[in-house]
Amino acid sequence: MSPNQMVRKTIKLYYEYLRQSVQSENERCKKNKGEKRMVRRPDLQAMSIMIDGKHCLNYPIRRIGDLPGIDVGHQFYKRTEMVVVGKHYRWMHGIDYIPSSAECEMEEYKSCTFPLAVSVVLAGKYKDNLDMLEPRGGCVFRIILKKNVPVRLIRGCKYKGKIDTVFTYDGLYMVTGHWSEEGKAGFLGFKYELKRMEGQPKLNTNPVLFVREHASRYMVELTGKVCDDISGGQEKIRIRASNVVDDPPVPHMGFTYCKSVQVHGDVRLPAIETTAGCNCKGACVDPDICACAKLNNNEFPYVDIDGKGYLVRAKNVVYVYQLEVFRTPNKRWAVRSSEFIPSGAPVCEYTGLLRRTNGMGNLIGNEYILEIDCLETMKGLGGRKSRERIVPTHLDQNEDMEVESGAEFCIDAGTMGGVARFINHSCEPNLFVQCVLSSHHDLKLARVVLVASDNIPPLQELTYDYGYVLDSVVDANGNIKKMACYCGAENCRKRLY
Numbered sequence: 001m002s003p004n005q006m007v008r009k010t011i012k013l014y015y016e017y018l019r020q021s022v023q024s025e026n027e028r029c030k031k032n033k034g035e036k037r038m039v040r041r042p043d044l045q046a047m048s049i050m051i052d053g054k055h056c057l058n059y060p061i062r063r064i065g066d067l068p069g070i071d072v073g074h075q076f077y078k079r080t081e082m083v084v085v086g087k088h089y090r091w092m093h094g095i096d097y098i099p100s101s102a103e104c105e106m107e108e109y110k111s112c113t114f115p116l117a118v119s120v121v122l123a124g125k126y127k128d129n130l131d132m133l134e135p136r137g138g139c140v141f142r143i144i145l146k147k148n149v150p151v152r153l154i155r156g157c158k159y160k161g162k163i164d165t166v167f168t169y170d171g172l173y174m175v176t177g178h179w180s181e182e183g184k185a186g187f188l189g190f191k192y193e194l195k196r197m198e199g200q201p202k203l204n205t206n207p208v209l210f211v212r213e214h215a216s217r218y219m220v221e222l223t224g225k226v227c228d229d230i231s232g233g234q235e236k237i238r239i240r241a242s243n244v245v246d247d248p249p250v251p252h253m254g255f256t257y258c259k260s261v262q263v264h265g266d267v268r269l270p271a272i273e274t275t276a277g278c279n280c281k282g283a284c285v286d287p288d289i290c291a292c293a294k295l296n297n298n299e300f301p302y303v304d305i306d307g308k309g310y311l312v313r314a315k316n317v318v319y320v321y322q323l324e325v326f327r328t329p330n331k332r333w334a335v336r337s338s339e340f341i342p343s344g345a346p347v348c349e350y351t352g353l354l355r356r357t358n359g360m361g362n363l364i365g366n367e368y369i370l371e372i373d374c375l376e377t378m379k380g381l382g383g384r385k386s387r388e389r390i391v392p393t394h395l396d397q398n399e400d401m402e403v404e405s406g407a408e409f410c411i412d413a414g415t416m417g418g419v420a421r422f423i424n425h426s427c428e429p430n431l432f433v434q435c436v437l438s439s440h441h442d443l444k445l446a447r448v449v450l451v452a453s454d455n456i457p458p459l460q461e462l463t464y465d466y467g468y469v470l471d472s473v474v475d476a477n478g479n480i481k482k483m484a485c486y487c488g489a490e491n492c493r494k495r496l497y
């Protein structure tokens with residue numbers, strides 16, 4: 001696994017623990033009526049679980065300088081997120097340091113006098129904090145910054161949306177001078193002049209400012225706009241389409257928008273027993289009593305954070321973002337959001353015509369088919385990666401299910417579909433496919449929702465892994481078809497199929 005992948009994996013795990021911690025805190029508060037909400041901070045709980053479980057990177061032996069897999073411009077959305085990858089371990093403090101040479105990984109610095117500062121977060125919290133960008137850095141309060149030892153500089157920037165602060169890694173700085181000065185609070189403080197080291201990528205504070213100030217305006221004044229709302233008013237939030245790639249811009253998408261799955265005329269659905277849901281009054285509280293939780297191995301699949309539902313972690317069974325369809329140079333259309341999408345948030349449903357997969361010979365070449373292969377995924381069949389441990393028990397025990405033959409139904413968004421039909425494949429995606437059962441319990445006819453697997457910054461392309469097995473796609477003559485992948489991921493498999 002590459003350092004970048006290690007970092008992503010660690011951050012994903014941290015957010016999974018974070019959502020679990022929010023969930024258990026919510027449940028505890030609901031059970032103990034009158035108890036103050038969130039006594040234990042979920043982010044700190046998640047951080048402790050990561051530390052105790054030895055899931056953190058670059059810890060306890062610490063590194064000075066750049067950390068593998070965290071480049072200039074990398075953005076963090078919580079201070080504790082920086083802790084779990086070893087970027088800035090002292091989450092409460094502006095300066096992080098290595099206390100002794102025994103905790104320092106790098107031989108060349110072992111002879112220095114410790115403690116040794118390794119990173120500085122400038123978040124505008126101190127009254128005397130001067131952040132004048134280059135060449136001067138900020139003001140700090142203890143003499144632990146050393147000449148000739150680089151420090152990582154991370155800039156916090158307030159964000160107007162759902163997250164409080166975005167922390168951007170700005171690169172390595174050297175101390176070029178220091179002096180003492182009486183601060184605004186009347187105490188003597190030490191100030192440092194920091195100079196950014198040569199040869200690093202350009203300062204990356206601009207994307208933060210762009211996101212903060214201009215993303216929503218950008219959506220209003222969308223450059224190259226070819227359609228004001230591809231949903232034709234069906235969705236609450238308009239889905240605009242833009243094309244700055246073609247000249248003249250291609251406006252045609254050749255499909256009919258549908259907000260929900262439509263049953264194809266040829267399909268006779270099996271008799272489905274609809275379910276009434278649980279007997280909880282108001283919000284579901286007790287997972288030992290709630291019928292919905294029982295079907296999910298006695299836990300709630302969703303956690304409520306600020307009144308919104310987030311998936312705790314990928315489940316075998318269980319839209320609100322301003323999405324935009326945009327033209328790409330080599331993948332035709334694609335989808336992105338103008339807003340930050342937090343990890344675990346459901347983004348959109350894959351809609352289209354519900355069809356049977358057999359007898360679909362005439363659909364060879366249809367690029368918009370998504371098989372409802374919930375059960376295959378649960379059992380890890382046909383090259384699918386099984387989601388271990390969390391097969392709901394009532395389904396796991398049902399060994400009679402015919403799963404070897406592949407998915408019985410699929411959603412065909414070729415002529416009719418929603419915005420999800422424009423979401424491309426990536427070998428390192430930021431969404432995952434989640435099957436959801438709500439009004440019935442028939443896995444073959446589950447709804448398919450795409451959920452954020454990472455924190456997704458505004459304007460980043462949304463992608464999921466199509467999960468093709470290589471050489472599994474054939475043409476009408478039975479010849480193997482190959483398609484090049486242009487996802488651009490570091491570990492791209494180079495082929496879609």
Ligand SMILES: C[S@@+](CC[C@H](N)C(=O)[O-])C[C@H]1O[C@@H](n2cnc3c(N)ncnc32)[C@H](O)[C@@H]1O
Nearest residue numbers: 331332333367368421422423424425485486487
């Ligand atoms: C469901 S569609 C996605 C939307 C499509 N780009 C469009 O403009 O309608 C799937 C098709 O998009 C293209 N595509 C998706 N991901 C791709 C990738 N990573 N590399 C190359 N082409 C991709 C392929 O042509 C694929 O058959």
